[in-house]
Amino acid sequence: MKRYVLPVLAYVIPTFALGYxxxxxLFDSYYKALQIYREEIIVPFGFVSxxxxxxxxxxxxxxxxxxxxxxxxxxxxxxxALGAMLSWSYTTIAVAAKNVMTSVPDYLxxxxxxxxxxxxxxxxxxxxxxxxxxxTRPALx
Numbered sequence: 001m002k003r004y005v006l007p008v009l010a011y012v013i014p015t016f017a018l019g020y021x022x023x024x025x026l027f028d029s030y031y032k033a034l035q036i037y038r039e040e041i042i043v044p045f046g047f048v049s050x051x052x053x054x055x056x057x058x059x060x061x062x063x064x065x066x067x068x069x070x071x072x073x074x075x076x077x078x079x080x081a082l083g084a085m086l087s088w089s090y091t092t093i094a095v096a097a098k099n100v101m102t103s104v105p106d107y108l109x110x111x112x113x114x115x116x117x118x119x120x121x122x123x124x125x126x127x128x129x130x131x132x133x134x135x136t137r138p139a140l141x
Contacts, residue, residue, distance in 0.1 A: 004058045006129035011054035013119045016047065022114050030110055036101040057083055061126055066134075072127045080123025090117045 023031055024041075031037055051106075065075045092111040096104050 009057035010125040076124035076127030084119035
C-alpha cells in the first residue's frame with residue numbers, strides 16, 4: 001500500500017493545484033460565462049473525486065506501464081495519453097452531454113486544454129513516483 005503514496009500524490013497535488021488555478025483564477029470569467037458551475041463549488045467533493053481517481057490511475061499505471069523496459073519519461077507519456085483519453089471521456093464529453101451551459105463548443109475547448117495540460121504534468125510525475133519507489137525498495141534475496 002505504501003508504494004501507492006507517491007503516485008497518488010503525483011496525481012492529486014498537481015491536479016488539485018492546476019484545477020484550482022485554472023478553473024477559479026485564470027479562466028474564472030470564461031467558466032462564469034459558460035454558466036456551468038454553481039456559485040459556491042463544493043471543494044471537498046472535488047478533492048475526494050481526485051483521491052479516488054488517483055488510486056485507480058496508480059493501480060492502472062502499476063499494472064500496465066510500470067514493468068515495461070522503456071524509460072520513465074516514455075512510460076509517463078504513454079500513461080498520460082491513456083489517462084487523458086479516459087479523463088476527457090468523463091470530465092469533458094460526459095459533462096458536455098448532460099450539463100446546461102451557454103456554449104458546448106467553448107466548454108469542449110477549455111476542458112480539453114485543461115485535460116492535456118493536466119496529463120502532461122501528471123503522467124511523467126507518476127512515472128517518476130513509481131521509479132523512485134522501485135529504487136528505494138530493498139532487493140529480494
